[in-house]
Amino acid sequence: MSKRVTSRQSRTSLIRTRAAVLAAGLGASVVLGAGVATAADTLAPGAAVTAASAVQPQAAAKTPASWVDPVKKYTLSASFAQAGGMWQSTHSGQDFAVASGTEVVAAHGGTVVKAGGNGAGDGPAYGNAIVIKHGNGTYSQYAHLSRIDVRAGQVVGTGQHIALSGNTGNSSGPHLHFEIRTTPNYGSAIDPVAFLRSKGVTV
Known part of the structure; x- marks a missing residue:
């Protein structure tokens, strides 16, 4: 076989390899989005693009939190089921001690199902309150608010x-009273700290 034929075969092989790399890059971009397409342009000749290697940077992105604390920079005060003279029986939620005007x-x-004064229908002890219905069949309640910025629905x-x-x-001082409930109404509260911790929230 002559050197010319060998050289032609080498060039053909190199072109085929580059074409395969380009095709793999285009295929990955169709499946994964245009951000992956540039990967094929920056690879060395003979390198291969796989869907797994193209997905890797995207997989490393942080997943948004499912549940979060209702306020930041707080001190836990009265806890769930705590006895005391301030409540009819035992405390129905967790208090987060924060200054008045702290963002909640x-x-x-979810969907706001209650919002307003008089505990949004749960009684005057709660002051201004909000209840949110969540897709997983639970409800969260926020009480003693100085201002409500959402509406029912x-x-x-x-x-x-x-x-x-x-x-x-x-209320004996500024704070957020927070409940997790199994219905939108008073009397169905469960331990909110245990619930949030089960969802990965550090409380």
Whole structure:
């Protein structure tokens, strides 16, 4: 075989390899998005692009939190089921001691089902309050608010601003009273700290 034939075969092989790399890159970009297409242009001749290697940088991106704390920079005060003279029986939620006017956010995405004074229908002890229904069959309640910034029927996302903390209703100082409930109404509360911790929130 002559040197010319051997050289032609080498060039043909190199062209085929580059074509395969380019095709793999284009295929990955169709499946995974245009951001992957440039990977084929920067590879050395003979390197291969696989869907797994193209996905790797995207997989490393942080997944948004499913649940979050309803306020930041707080001190835990009265806890769930704690006895005391301030409550009819035992405490129905967890208190987050924060200054009045602290931003309150939705602990999880959902639909506002109650918002207003008089505990949003749960009684004057709660002051201004909000209840959010979540897709997993649970409800969160936020009480003693100084200002309510959402309305019943509004859809909110995880971490979205909904209110400002306050000292309304039966309250001995500014804080957020937070409940996790199995219904939208008073009397169905479960331990909110245990619940949030089960969702990966550090409380």
